[in-house]
Amino acid sequence: MKKLILVSWAVMAAHFSGAQEKKQYEVKNFKGLVNITGPSSGLIIEGYAGNSIVIEAEGGEGKVPEKATGLRMVTAGGLDNTGISATVDEETAKIVTSINEKGEEKEEEVRILNINIPNANRLFKNYVVKVPHGLTTRFRENTDSDWGKKGALEIRSFEGELDVNCSGCNLNVTGFSGNIIASNSYGGSTRIEFTQLAQDKITSINADGELEVIMPASTKANLKMSSVRGNVYTDFDLKKAVEKTGKDALEPVTVVGAPAAVRSTVEGYYYVDNGAITINTAGRASNKVSALASVSAAKRRRLDRYDYTINDGGVYMSITSHNGNIYLKKK
Amino acid sequence: MTDEQAMMAVAGGDLDKAAVLYERYKRPVLGYFYRSSVNRDNAEDLMQQVFYRVIHYRKSFSEGYVFKPWLFRIARNVFQDFIQKNRNIFSGLDIEIEEESSDYDQEQEYQLKRALEKLPREYREVILLSRYEELKYDEIAEILQISVSLVKVRVHRGLKILREIYFQME
Amino acid sequence: MKNVEEFFADYLEGKTSEKELEDFFSENPGSRQEFEELKQLFEELPEVAEPEVSGTANDHFYAFLETEKSKAAPRFRLSFREVFRYAAMVLAVAGAYYFGSRKPEKEIVTVEKPVYITLRDTIKVKEEVTTDGEPSVRASRKQPAVLQELADIRKEVSQINEVQHKMILAMLRQESAASRLEAINYSYNLDVADGALMDALFLALESDPSVNVRLAALEAVGRFELSPAMRENLVLTLAEQRDPSLQMALMTKLIELREVKALPVFTGIMNNPDVSENIRDRAEFGIKVLNM
Secondary structure, eight states: OOEEEGGGGOOOEEEEETTEEEEEEEETTOOSEEEEEEOSSSEEEEEESSSSEEEEEEEOSOOOOGGGTTOOOEETTEEOOSSSSOEEEEEEEEEEEEEOTTSOEEEEEEEEEEEEOOOOOSSEEEEEEEEETTOOEEEEEOTTTTSOTTSEEEEESOEEEEEEEEESOEEEEEEEEEEEEEEEESSOEEEEEEEEEOSSSOEEEEESSOEEEEEOTTOOEEEEEEESSSOEEEOSOOEEOOOOOGGGGSOOOOBOOOOHHHHHHOEEEEEEETTEEEEEOSSOGGGOEEOOSOBOTTSOOOOOOOSEEETTOOEEEEEEESSSOEEEEEO | OOHHHHHHHHHTTOTTHHHHHHHHHHHHHHHHHHHTTOOHHHHHHHHHHHHHHHHHTGGGOOTTOOHHHHHHHHHHHHHHHHHHHTTTTOOSOOOOOOOOOSSHHHHHHHHHHHHHHHSOHHHHHHHHHHHTSOOOHHHHHHHHTSOHHHHHHHHHHHHHHHHHHHHHHO | OOOHHHHHHHHHTTOSOHHHHHHHHHHSTTHHHHHHHHHHHHHHSOOOOOOOOOHHHHHHHHHHHHHHHHSOOOSSOOOHHHHHHHHHHHHHHHHHHHTTSOOOSSOEEOOSSOOOBOSSSOBOOOOOEETTSOBOHHHHHHHHHHHHHHHHHHHHHHHHHHHHHHHHHHHHTBSOHHHHHHHHHHGGGOSSOOHHHHHHHHHHHHHOSOHHHHHHHHHHHTTSOOOHHHHHHHHHHHHHOOOHHHHHHHHHHHHHTTOGGGHHHHHHHHTOTTSOHHHHHHHHHHHHHHHO
């Protein structure tokens, strides 16, 4: 794993917007994983249709002392290599990107951009990180971001996979399209408004306080939804998922390659259950599977444990809160 | 015909009488497994194993035995074997719980069920046998192969723990 | 003199006389309320109605009874369901070979006895006989092929289990938190976990970068019977955990497991002023239960 500091990539662009001086730092043409560490209040992460990572900040009241001329600031996140008190470095790592049917993994070298945003300070405030659509992004809190929980962590117009953990922050996600793995423990509030819920990857939202999830009325999902101490409210038409047990929990498996005589006679379901084959020859004529032998691994048994379905079911989505109410609303 | 007469007949080779016992006890035995957190399908399998063993070991039933505790001892053994065999899957927590309801009584009932699930097995076992199978303490002692006073201690302590768990959940 | 437990148990069964009760309560002030409360709790335990016995189960029982009546006690111990499942299957398969073929000189009948097949190692089949009691040559020649097929399937199933394990392990190493969560969900497909999978789940519980994944891993390992070493792992994880939702979930699990080794950690949490109140409450409750 090699690390390189991206000082050379720094593109400093200062421009004026209104009265406030805005500065930005850009990593051009980035494709890979984005790791953001920063304050959980007063930060905006914004998805956009571009291909560069852009970090913006407004100038604060303070000034860099004269004695610091020619020096770089050291922040909690490291060395300021962006000119706006943030630290950015890139690494590459081999990660598992796909797994085939046999369980063999395929590793690929992937670029990872680590961005460290400091708390708002005398020099810079109101940080915005712009992330191109489609990049998997992770947000973690600064260890020293405790000071002002009153602000919010805003995530806007994001498209892709987002993994965000904070504790007691006011997490407000709007115009989200994709799948989100979010945890906001220790109080705070969580609001997530989907434009579209990805169907190919699961979503899991775990909150401690109040949790509001807003989705298009037509969203398909298998929901696991509960609040330990609060209540759950919704205007979606929830269908209670029937918990399947025993045979019914298993998917029929297609088996091929049996002798003709067998194929014509033994018809029914073949279930793979804990190392034993169950053959159900009774009834179920409408959905016959014939013949013996090779069980296709692709049709593996799935037991996603969910409580409800909406719009006939879809991707697995877990929504839980410990102490707060849950509001699942149609958009 | 009493249970004991029927079973003595089975032991003597009149297997048709086993049907009488099966009809009388199939549901209580199924219920025993079901309430012990075994899912429906497995519970039915286990119930069948119990009657299989009743027939298979029919000769071990002799004069002076009481049928019901004898039957439940077999059931308990079958259950033990099942747990042993399925150590890895048996979490002991898959009682199916109906949908939560806002109705106070149902809410309370739901919480009680949850609390009961959380009770350690040795306590839950005596409470289930006593409350649902309506077995007497000495019968339970015989089934579990422990002393009557230990059964009594477990009833008392089990209810206390249950109350503790229940109130905590509220 | 009876001790409290015995007295209570007898009281619950209604075996104590009025006088005995009054004497006991006057000797043990405060016990009256407790007795009444516990009795009420006992009586209020919800009815859990047993399900109806299915027709299939009844059929199996009676069929079994018939075969028992007609022969000595069987040598193999199998559940009815296993017996009849394979009996039906094999007879049907065997039947397929006769059906449509030229009618043999001697009529072959299928004996109405179950065929015992375990999917473990041995496969035993009752012989097919001709009407005059001789073994059917056709049957003995044909059946092994069918049984071989069954054995092949069995082998493939165990291979699938292996693949599933490998698949989950690989998925847990993926960069995407959603994929790792999916891996954990996927582990619910397995009824048996091997050591490597348990290790991987514990690793996820202890150190996954996503709280969601750690919570899901806890739920997933909780499904299995945990060895003392694994339980200790849970205690250590709790000691190191700073995320409140995980602390809560771990404490709940350890209370459920009645893991007394967790007591010092619970005490530490209860006395830690930096921890939120509901978590300290939970620790306090845990201490009470574990000391019981």
